[in-house]
Amino acid sequence: MIHPIPSGTRDVLPDETREVRAITDALRAVFERHGYGEIYTPALEYESVLARAGHTAQSAGSAEAQPAYRVFDGSGAALVLRSDMTVPIARVVATRYPTVEPPLRFCYLAHCYRGVRPQRGQPRELLQAGIELIGAPAPQGTVEALGVLCAALDTVGLEGYRIGLGDASLFPSLMAGLGVPEDARPRLLAALANRDFVGLEQELAGLGLAAQDRDLLLDVPQRRGGPDVLASSAGVVADAAANMRQVYELLDEKVAERVIFDFGLVRSIGYYTGAVFEVYDPALGAPIGGGGRYDELLGRFGRSLPAVGFALGVDRLHIALMGEERGTGALLR
Amino acid sequence: MSATNGLTIAVPRGALFSETVDLLEGLGLDTSELRSNDRKLLFEEIGVITMRPSDVPTYVEAGAADVGITGKDVLLEQAARGSGDLARREVYELLDLGYGRCTMVLASKAGPDPAAEALRRLGVMRVATKYPRIAARHLEETGRQAEIVEVKGSVELAPLTGMVEAIVDLTATGTTLREHDLVVREEIVECTARLIANPVAHKLRAAAVDELLERLRAG
Numbered sequence: 195m196i197h198p199i200p201s202g203t204r205d206v207l208p209d210e211t212r213e214v215r216a217i218t219d220a221l222r223a224v225f226e227r228h229g230y231g232e233i234y235t236p237a238l239e240y241e242s243v244l245a246r247a248g249h250t251a252q253s254a255g256s257a258e259a260q261p262a263y264r265v266f267d268g269s270g271a272a273l274v275l276r277s278d279m280t281v282p283i284a285r286v287v288a289t290r291y292p293t294v295e296p297p298l299r300f301c302y303l304a305h306c307y308r309g310v311r312p313q314r315g316q317p318r319e320l321l322q323a324g325i326e327l328i329g330a331p332a333p334q335g336t337v338e339a340l341g342v343l344c345a346a347l348d349t350v351g352l353e354g355y356r357i358g359l360g361d362a363s364l365f366p367s368l369m370a371g372l373g374v375p376e377d378a379r380p381r382l383l384a385a386l387a388n389r390d391f392v393g394l395e396q397e398l399a400g401l402g403l404a405a406q407d408r409d410l411l412l413d414v415p416q417r418r419g420g421p422d423v424l425a426s427s428a429g430v431v432a433d434a435a436a437n438m439r440q441v442y443e444l445l446d447e448k449v450a451e452r453v454i455f456d457f458g459l460v461r462s463i464g465y466y467t468g469a470v471f472e473v474y475d476p477a478l479g480a481p482i483g484g485g486g487r488y489d490e491l492l493g494r495f496g497r498s499l500p501a502v503g504f505a506l507g508v509d510r511l512h513i514a515l516m517g518e519e520r521g522t523g524a525l526l527r
Numbered sequence: 528m529s530a531t532n533g534l535t536i537a538v539p540r541g542a543l544f545s546e547t548v549d550l551l552e553g554l555g556l557d558t559s560e561l562r563s564n565d566r567k568l569l570f571e572e573i574g575v576i577t578m579r580p581s582d583v584p585t586y587v588e589a590g591a592a593d594v595g596i597t598g599k600d601v602l603l604e605q606a607a608r609g610s611g612d613l614a615r616r617e618v619y620e621l622l623d624l625g626y627g628r629c630t631m632v633l634a635s636k637a638g639p640d641p642a643a644e645a646l647r648r649l650g651v652m653r654v655a656t657k658y659p660r661i662a663a664r665h666l667e668e669t670g671r672q673a674e675i676v677e678v679k680g681s682v683e684l685a686p687l688t689g690m691v692e693a694i695v696d697l698t699a700t701g702t703t704l705r706e707h708d709l710v711v712r713e714e715i716v717e718c719t720a721r722l723i724a725n726p727v728a729h730k731l732r733a734a735a736v737d738e739l740l741e742r743l744r745a746g
Contacts, residue, residue: 314589358730388606389619392721418733454730474727479590480617481727524590525728527535 202310202318214321214512217350218303221323221506224346225301228338230325232301235282238265241272246494247281248464262309262318275307278463280488280503283326288495296329296499303508315480315510324485324505331500332487333440336469337449339485339502340441344449347473350511353518355475355482357452358418359441360459362466362486364434365415371430372407386415387460415458423455431457441469465491473506477517479524482510531556531574532735534728537587537595539580540565543720546626547596551575554742581605584616584723593728594736598627599718600697604658619729621740622722629699631661633713636686640712642693646671654693655685662695665715683707 199205206214222232244261261274276282279302291298303323310316325342327335340357347355365386369379378401385394391412398408414431417423424442427435438455445453454474461470461484470486485504492499517523531554538547538561552558556573569576576592583597584605595618606615633654635642645652651672656662659677666673676691678684685691687707697718698704704711722743724736 356731388615389617389726392620392623395623416737418730454733456730472730474730476727476731479588479725479727524725525593525731 200318202312204317214508217508217511217515218321218323220350221346221508222301222303224349225323225325225342228299228325228342228345230299230301230327230342232303233283233286234302234304235276235279235286237275237305237307238273239276239282239285241274243285244274244276244281247284247491260309261307263307277308278306279304279322279324279505280326280465280491283328283503284491284495284501287328287492287499288497292497297335298328299325300328301325315478315507315513317509321508322483322505323508323511324483324503326501326503328492328501329499330502331489332437332468332502333444335500335502336441336487337444337446339504340449340453340471341446343471343473343485343504344452346506347511350515352475352482352511352515354477355452355473355514356454357449358454358456358459358472358474358481359438360456360470361435361437361468362460362470363437363468364457365460368411368414368430368434371434372403372411374401374403374411382411383460386458387462391416418454418456418458421450421455423457427457437468461486469502471504475514475518476525477514477523478510480510482514483507532732532738533574534593534732534735534739535574535576535591537583537592537597538575538577539583539595539597540577541580543580543596543598543627544577547720550596550624550626550743553746554739584618587618587723587725588616590725590727592725593732594621594722594724594739596624596720596722598629599623599716599721600629600631600658600661602721602723603631603716603718604660617726619724619726620721621724621736622743624720624722624743627720628717629697630717631658631695631715632698632704632711633662633665633693633695633715634686634698634704634709634711635693637708637710641686642712645692652693653691654695655682655691656695657682658695658697661715665695665713683709 261277263275265273267273283300287298306320306322308318308320310318312318327339330338369382381397382394385397395412398411424435424439459470465488466486467489468487472481472484475482483504483506487502489500492501517526548558548561561570561575578586580597581601583595586592587595642652651674653674653676654662655676655678657678659675663675682694682696683703686694729736
């Protein structure tokens with residue numbers, strides 16, 4: 195008898211579990227060694243609690259961040275399956291650590307649930323491994339998180355990875371600095387978040403900006419590469435990239451050589467405020483994970499603290515490791 | 528190193544093919560085999576793979592090709608909102624290549640508009656299309672109820688048989704519409720060929736992608 199399971203989920207059998215377990219054990223050990231204590235939270239949360247993070251069906255951003263599975267309990271309260279671990283941990287900090295002196299360090303290995311189009315490395319039930327560093331401001335907190343990220347990837351044996359580093363405030367401050375009308379800014383940001391540079395160019399053309407400012411707004415988010423990208427920026431662009439430069443100056447050399455500076459990096463999740471980053475590996479055509487600063491999220495739960503974190507998709511990491519081992523995969527031709 | 532800096536390019540067969548091949552030849556690629564052998568799919572020595580236009584975003588998103596060329600109509604259809612939110616392709620749209628220009632239109636039979644009559648008397652119009660998401664989004668955004676009928680072949684047949692009152696389709700010159708006694712009622716969006724890129728290749732092969740972009744811009 196064949197009994198189906200929902201699209202985007204799967205049974206993990208012993209051969210796969212052994213391999214996944216080797217990865218998760220290594221990640222857990224790295225996180226613990228850096229002082230991050232593992233926590234579990236319920237897979238089900240009150241919808242009203244996650245809505246504090248802006249996680250509602252009405253909010254902007256991609257479907258990825260929105261809870262996609264909703265049930266009602268016996269009393270009629272709406273429950274959702276969590277779509278990430280960052281928001282539940284923000285709830286935990288406000289509720290269980292209301293007076294504890296920061297910084298707080300947590301790690302997790304947990305399943306999250308998203309209404310995505312199921313494809314390779316993108317299940318709807320997604321095993322994430324990550325950390326949250328609460329109460330450590332930029333740039334030091336960001337530098338620590340990037341250090342743990344590289345240590346984790348090095349330990350599991352991923353070789354070809356690079357870390358794209360951007361700043362969620364870069365393009366908004368550039369738009370403000372160049373006098374883009376406020377009502378046009380969300381449209382420009384949406385084009386950028388959709389990775390649509392043709393759309394961005396069309397939006398910019400209709401704004402009546404000076405030609406050089408218009409060209410700058412189209413060119414800057416396409417700048418990415420080594421430290422020379424940072425060094426070559428001047429004037430209003432250099433001001434907007436100041437946060438990235440501060441992070442870069444504090445990075446350990448081994449971490450710095452993995453970093454690609456990306457002035458156009460925008461994460462689809464809306465709560466990021468400062469540094470944002472993504473992990474790329476030539477063995478996979480999509481990011482393996484990512485994270486960033488969310489300095490305003492904790493405040494929405496009643497304990498205002500700066501914070502930074504990242505999550506790795508364990509399945510994607512597994513695919514990339516196997517691709518590197520076999521010398522095949524998306525960009526390894 | 529090939530003329531494409533070692534990048535693999537997904538090239539659309541069909542309406543955009545010949546202008547795309549001209550473009551690649553302009554970049555210095557040896558396109559003789561690409562032109563002469565229309566059964567071959569993989570041209571490894573020049574870094575080209577060929578496929579139908581609607582498959583280009585699929586291969587590029589997966590990283591099987593670093594960059595690709597396809598129509599804006601394909602990108603819009605695969606990016607439309609609603610339930611289609613799930614279908615948004617994770618690719619960069621880098622450049623409007625300008626060729627393959629055509630318009631997505633809503634058309635119906637000449638004379639009094641049967642779609643308007645259906646909407647007035649029945650509250651809903653039936654629309655046949657190969658682009659169900661674009662059609663649904665356009666009608667939703669303009670506040671009209673519609674039953675979308677997805678067809679795979681000649682859309683013009685659907686209103687002539689009375690199965691639907693209108694169609695949403697791509698037209699370049701309007702000849703096919705005229706031949707079937709159909710008139711354009713609304714222009715929805717103009718579409719051209721676009722250069723797209725895989726998000727990881729866009730970062731890890733930034734120099735090669737930017738150089739290609741620069742040369743295409745310079746035309």
